[in-house]
Amino acid sequence: MNILCIGGGPAGLYFSLLMKKQNPAHQITIVERNRAYDTFGWGVVFSDQTLGNLVNADEQTARSILQSFNHWDDIDTHFKGQVVTSGGHGFCGIGRKRLLNILQERCEELDVRLVFETDVTDDQALALEYDADLVIACDGLNSRVRTRYEQSYQPDIDTRKCRFVWLGTKKLFSAFTFAFEETEHGWFQAHAYQYDGDTATFIVETPEETWLKAGIDKMSQEEAIAFCENLFAKYLDGNALMSNATHLRGSANWIKFPRIICKNWVHWNQLNGKRVPVVLMGDAAHTAHFSIGSGTKLALEDAIELARSFEKHGGQGMDAVLEAYQDLRSIEVLKIQSAARNSMEWFENVQRYTAMEAPQFAYSMLTRSQRLSHENLRVRDADYVRSFEHWIAEQAYARAGLPVPKTKTAIPPMLTPYKLRNVILKNRIVVSPMAQYSAVDGVAGDYHLVHLGSRAMGGAGLVFAEMTCVSADARITPACPGLYAPEHTQAWKRIVDFVHANTDAKIAVQLGHAGAKGSTCVAWEGTDQPLKEGNWPLVSASEQQYLSGISQVARAATVADMQRIKDDFVQATRAAAEAGFDWLELHCAHGYLLSSFISPLTNQREDEYGGSLENRCRYPLEVLTAIREVWPADKPISVRISAHDWVEGGITPDDAVAIARLFKAAGADMIDCSSGQVSKQEKPVYGRMFQTPFADRIRNEAQIPTIAVGAIFEADHANSIIAAGRADLCAIARPHLADSAWTLHEAAKLGFNDMPWPRQYVAGKMQLERNLERDKQVAAASAGLTPQQVAAKLLEG
Numbered sequence: 001m002n003i004l005c006i007g008g009g010p011a012g013l014y015f016s017l018l019m020k021k022q023n024p025a026h027q028i029t030i031v032e033r034n035r036a037y038d039t040f041g042w043g044v045v046f047s048d049q050t051l052g053n054l055v056n057a058d059e060q061t062a063r064s065i066l067q068s069f070n071h072w073d074d075i076d077t078h079f080k081g082q083v084v085t086s087g088g089h090g091f092c093g094i095g096r097k098r099l100l101n102i103l104q105e106r107c108e109e110l111d112v113r114l115v116f117e118t119d120v121t122d123d124q125a126l127a128l129e130y131d132a133d134l135v136i137a138c139d140g141l142n143s144r145v146r147t148r149y150e151q152s153y154q155p156d157i158d159t160r161k162c163r164f165v166w167l168g169t170k171k172l173f174s175a176f177t178f179a180f181e182e183t184e185h186g187w188f189q190a191h192a193y194q195y196d197g198d199t200a201t202f203i204v205e206t207p208e209e210t211w212l213k214a215g216i217d218k219m220s221q222e223e224a225i226a227f228c229e230n231l232f233a234k235y236l237d238g239n240a241l242m243s244n245a246t247h248l249r250g251s252a253n254w255i256k257f258p259r260i261i262c263k264n265w266v267h268w269n270q271l272n273g274k275r276v277p278v279v280l281m282g283d284a285a286h287t288a289h290f291s292i293g294s295g296t297k298l299a300l301e302d303a304i305e306l307a308r309s310f311e312k313h314g315g316q317g318m319d320a321v322l323e324a325y326q327d328l329r330s331i332e333v334l335k336i337q338s339a340a341r342n343s344m345e346w347f348e349n350v351q352r353y354t355a356m357e358a359p360q361f362a363y364s365m366l367t368r369s370q371r372l373s374h375e376n377l378r379v380r381d382a383d384y385v386r387s388f389e390h391w392i393a394e395q396a397y398a399r400a401g402l403p404v405p406k407t408k409t410a411i412p413p414m415l416t417p418y419k420l421r422n423v424i425l426k427n428r429i430v431v432s433p434m435a436q437y438s439a440v441d442g443v444a445g446d447y448h449l450v451h452l453g454s455r456a457m458g459g460a461g462l463v464f465a466e467m468t469c470v471s472a473d474a475r476i477t478p479a480c481p482g483l484y485a486p487e488h489t490q491a492w493k494r495i496v497d498f499v500h501a502n503t504d505a506k507i508a509v510q511l512g513h514a515g516a517k518g519s520t521c522v523a524w525e526g527t528d529q530p531l532k533e534g535n536w537p538l539v540s541a542s543e544q545q546y547l548s549g550i551s552q553v554a555r556a557a558t559v560a561d562m563q564r565i566k567d568d569f570v571q572a573t574r575a576a577a578e579a580g581f582d583w584l585e586l587h588c589a590h591g592y593l594l595s596s597f598i599s600p601l602t603n604q605r606e607d608e609y610g611g612s613l614e615n616r617c618r619y620p621l622e623v624l625t626a627i628r629e630v631w632p633a634d635k636p637i638s639v640r641i642s643a644h645d646w647v648e649g650g651i652t653p654d655d656a657v658a659i660a661r662l663f664k665a666a667g668a669d670m671i672d673c674s675s676g677q678v679s680k681q682e683k684p685v686y687g688r689m690f691q692t693p694f695a696d697r698i699r700n701e702a703q704i705p706t707i708a709v710g711a712i713f714e715a716d717h718a719n720s721i722i723a724a725g726r727a728d729l730c731a732i733a734r735p736h737l738a739d740s741a742w743t744l745h746e747a748a749k750l751g752f753n754d755m756p757w758p759r760q761y762v763a764g765k766m767q768l769e770r771n772l773e774r775d776k777q778v779a780a781a782s783a784g785l786t787p788q789q790v791a792a793k794l795l796e797g
Contacts, residue, residue, distance in 0.1 A: 001026050004132040006120050007139035008032030010296050011282030013103035015136060015303035018057060020110040022311055028112045029130050033119040036104075042168045042202075042244070043195025044099060045176075045293035048090035050300070057304045064102045069094050070194050074175035077362035078235065084362035088380030091176055091293075093195030099296070123148070123278065128271055134318070135269075135278040136306075138299070141258055143284035153280060154263035161348045163216070163254040164205035164290075167228065171239035173200050178365060179235050180350065186210030187350045190232050191291065202241055203290065204228045205347060211254065221253055257344065260287045261337060265326045277322055281306065286333045289344035292369055294336050305329050338687070339369035345693075352700045356725055359391050364724040370689060374413070374719040386410050392723055400424050407754040414718040415747060415755065418461070418728060420669050420705065422634035423582050425461035425729070426504055428722050429743045430707060432733035433464035433510040433585070435476065437522035442472065442482030444491045453498050455736055456505040457758050459743030462729070463505050465492070467512040467587050468576075470568040473536045474513035474593070477522045483511065483572040483579075492579040500580065503758065508583035509576045510640070511627070513565060515593030516540040516554035516602070539565075541596040541603040541610070541619075547680060556605070557593075565593070566623050573627040577635075584631055586624055586668075589642040590677035594620040598659065599642070599678050601650045613658055621666045628667040638707065639663045640672035643694035646682035653694055660702040671698050672707040672731070689717055695727035707731050715746035748772055 003019060005012035008030045016028045046054075046069075054062040069092040077084045107114060120126055123145050127135050137145035146153050169192070177192040187210065191203040211217065216224050225241050232241075245253055265280045282299035309325040346353075346368035353364055366372060378385040389410035396416035397404045402424070405411075415427045431452075438447040448465070456463045469475040469482045482488050492509070499507045519535045520528055530552045538554035539561050545551045557565070569586075576584055588594040596602040597619045603610050609619050624639065631637060641663075643656035651659075660671045673695040676682050684690070691710030699706040708727035712718060718730040735742050747755035748768050757765040 001133040002131050003028040003134045003136065004127055004130045005030040005136040005138060006123055006126070006145060007137070007143075007282075007284070008034070008100070008104070008114065008116070009138055009140065009282055009299065010099065010103060011138040011299035011303050012136055013100065013107055014057075014061075014300050015138075015281065015306055016112045017061065017103065017107050017110050018303060018307035019310065020107070020112050021058065022307060024111070027130075029115060030107065030112060031115045031118050031120055031126065034116065036114070036116045042096060042166055042199070043093045043193065044096050044296045045193060045195075046092045046094070046297060047293075048092070050297045051092060053301060053304060057307075058106075061102065061106045064106070065094060065099065066092075068098050068102065068196070070196055072175055072194070075366065076173075076175040076177045077358075077365055078177070078179040079358045079361050080180075082358035084358055085175065086362070086366060086377065086381045086384040089176070090380075091193070093193050093201070095195050095199070096296075098196065120144070124269060124271060127269065127276055127278075132271075132276055133274075135276060136281055137278050137284050138281040139284055141260060141283040141287055143280070145278060146262070146280060146284050149267040149278065152264055152267035153285075156261050156263070158259040160257045160259060160289075160344060161207055162205050163208050163211040163256060164203055165224070165228075165243075165254045166245070167202045167204065167225065167241045167243055169200050169202045169236060169239050169241050170198055171200060171202075171236045172198070177235065179232060180354075180361075181231055182354070183210075183214065183231065185213035187354065188228075188231055189347060189350060190228075190235065192235070202228075202232075204232070207348060207351075208256065216254060224253065257289055258287060259289070259337070259341065259344070260285075261333070262286065265330070266322045275318075277318060279306070279322060279325070286337065288333075288336050288340040289347075291343045291347050292336075292340050292371075294340060298333060298336060301332070302329055305332075339371045342693075343369040352697070353725070355700070355703070359388055360723070360725050363388055364726075367720055367724050370720075373716045374723060375716045388723065389413065392416060405754070407752075409752055409754070411754075412715065412719050412747070412750055412752055413722040414715060414730065415752065416722070420636040423506060423636055425506055427459075427461040427743065428729050429460045429462075429718060430729050430731040431455045431458075431460045431463040431736045432709060432731040433466045433508075434733055434737065435466045435480065435523070437477055437479040437524075439479055439481035442469070442475070442480070442485065442488050444481045444488070444495060448481070448491075449495050449498060452495055452507065453502070454740040456499040456503040456507065457761075458736075458739075458741035459747065459755065459757075460505055460732075460736070461743075462508055462583065463499065464508045464510055464585065464731075465495075467510050467592075468492075468572070470511055470513055470565070470572040473538075474518065474565070474568065476514040476518055477520055478531070478534065479522050480514075483509070483575045484568065489575040489579050492576070492581070496580040504756075506582040508585055508638075509579075509581045510585040510587050511569060511572050511576065512587030513568075513593035514538075515591070515596050516544050516546045516551070517591055519552055540593065541616075542605055544596070544602055546591065562609075562619055566619075566626055569623050570626050570630055573630050577630070577632055581635075583636050583638070584627070585638045585640055585672060586620075586627065587640050588620045588663075589640045589672075589674045591642075591679070594623060595642055595678060599645055599651050601645055601647060601679050613655060614662065617659060617662050621662060624663060624666050624668060636669040637667065638670040638672050639668045640674055642675050642678055643673050643691070643698065644675040644684075645678045646676050646684040647679045650678060650682075653697055656694055657698055657701045660698040660704055664702060664704045668704070670705040670707060670728070671695075671702075672709065673698055673727070674709050687711065688713070689721065692721055692726050695721075696725075699727060700725065705729075709733070715750055718746075 074087045179190040188206040194200040267278045269276045281302045288294040306325045309321045313320045393411045400417040400419040418425045471484045539557040540554035542556045545553045645651040688711045692708045695706040695708040705728040707729045709731040713735045
């Protein structure tokens with residue numbers, strides 16, 4: 001083939017040398033606008049895993065790169081005068097210029113043609129000049145090729161919130177260094193790492209609002225560098241900061257990161273009767289924020305995968321090759337971009353976390369991408385994690401007013417106590433409220449006693465009963481439980497008494513009103529499907545039909561309806577207190593009645609209960625105020641909200657923070673952060689812990705405790721969330737349906753054998769611990785590894 005690469009960055013160079021190795025008969029030309037052996041930028045970072053990929057692709061190039069690397073394992077986080085160090089991270093730094101020079105030299109060895117100082121303005125003319133069969137567009141994040149064919153590529157470009165500048169320094173850092181400094185204008189952060197024997201990259205980043213307040217936009221390049229030198233002087237030890245972007249002036253050095261992703265990576269041209277593909281690679285196709293150091297990694301791995309696709313599928317034709325390339329790489333890139341987005345947003349919102357103390361702030365930063373979890377950190381640096389777990393435990397027990405128990409091993413964060421008002425939970429694990437559709441005339445019976453009782457015995461700190469309805473016409477289905485008759489109170493008291501007499505768990509009630517989602521079948525007969533007979537009238541904030549053309553139409557609630565329903569909530573709250581519940585939650589989520597007032601998708605009222613967010617929250621807040629007055633003052637009330645409607649024009653995470661502040665001011669003690677189920681038009685983005693960012697934002701911006709929910713299914717998830725301060729409690733739903741003793745079993749898997757079990761079950765605890773230890777030993781023997789090494793490999797997986 002005749003291959004033309006537009007852009008002489010890492011992607012084009014590496015792809016060219018790999019293809020030349022694969023078939024020396026290929027005629028490959030790289031056209032680059034810069035001069036030979038000239039480039040801008042400082043150092044780039046690779047993980048040890050990336051290095052392994054390079055060795056497998058081309059050992060000779062990898063050997064040259066490895067000889068030029070500066071390697072380190074530690075990350076130092078400087079915050080509020082403290083430094084927190086964690087190790088085992090395995091990073092390598094290399095100068096960008098040195099990396100490109102190595103790749104250029106290797107290309108020349110393999111007879112790849114390099115054309116420098118040529119600015120490509122017309123890719124088609126150049127493709128015709130070189131009679132190209134394949135054009136690789138790796139012309140960077142401002143790609144002209146991508147812009148020319150944007151209808152084919154369909155790029156999504158999101159310009160982000162922070163300004164940052166790439167600088168260098170002769171100060172040598174022994175660790176990858178993150179430094180955070182507060183000014184009168186706001187917070188600045190530095191990302192610094194050594195990449196050769198005498199130079200380090202020093203990136204300074206801050207939100208654009210802070211950058212403008214500091215007046216950097218009006219500074220010359222020299223003035224801006226002096227500002228940064230003064231701000232970070234204590235880290236530089238008298239060394240200057242340097243810029244090599246001499247072609248830029250003043251504030252042009254400070255850029256905003258563009259997050260780029262393209263729907264398609266291939267465009268086809270017809271040139272002299274020949275179909276010629278133009279394939280995006282590297283920053284032209286996608287970007288990943290520098291805070292996880294993956295831009296160059298992605299570019300090189302693009303090159304590896306495209307070359308591999310030619311090797312595997314070349315015999316099937318160009319279309320098959322490029323389809324395989326895009327299918328594989330787009331998935332991998334999305335994974336990296338998801339992690340990079342989490343990391344990027346953490347740095348964009350540093351202010352959110354600055355109320356934390358240094359140890360937790362550093363942990364939050366380390367785990368910001370959600371790729372690095374609690375147990376991953378333990379594999380990397382067990383001493384750091386052990387020390388941090390002791391610190392977390394000391395904080396938690398002090399806040400709960402309890403002495404720290406003496407245990408054989410450090411207490412996992414999820415198993416530390418939590419106090420809210422006068423209620424102390426033994427740990428941070430919550431059994432979510434989950435509809436069971438097993439009540440008779442609103443009465444919770446033997447099923448509920450066994451269901452809730454077994455989960456209370458299973459180790460969780462707090463067990464929620466399912467949504468319990470405040471009137472017969474507030475039920476979702478005829479099989480939903482209630483608290484609107486004396487027999488309901490007595491039935492719940494029986495269950496609550498069992499939990500209190502036989503376990504050390506607390507039990508909570510969630511009060512709600514189904515609104516437009518009521519009068520439906522039980523789940524196994526058709527979720528959200530209206531009853532075939534015996535329906536009752538429905539009310540909502542405004543007239544609506546939940547399932548268009550299917551659901552019963554709910555009428556708009558009148559002021560009289562609202563007063564009656566508020567009275568029902570008050571009466572149910574009194575009944576819950578009589579039944580002895582430890583905790584009450586007000587259900588304002590998922591499109592039920594109170595949620596229908598909050599969301600603009602379901603509230604089109606024109607009175608004082610519609611319109612602005614404050615007005616839409618008015619009625620739910622009135623209900624909260626009313627139940628707070630009759631609920632015992634020493635017991636907490638949480639509020640469940642839908643923090644994201646996942647529909648254009650609906651509630652957003654920004655709105656959720658404002659909603660949480662309103663509920664906090666009205667007396668809520670905690671926000672239970674769920675999302676969705678308000679509209680069938682929703683398009684949620686699922687993934688593990690996918691709703692945790694809502695809990696994180698609300699907790700750390702609105703400064704109110706939160707419960708994280710949604711696809712949390714491992715102890716590692718819960719430990720990471722609690723330790724990082726993303727939430728105060730973790731609600732586990734489906735795993736508790738599969739395993740009523742989820743908490744006990746996860747503690748045993750962690751090797752935390754000091755977890756108390758019900759005395760009747762202690763023999764089972766001992767057997768489980770022996771079985772788990774035996775499994776480790778068998779695995780170790782079969783692999784020729786020590787148990788510790790086996791555990792490490794499992795955690796890495």
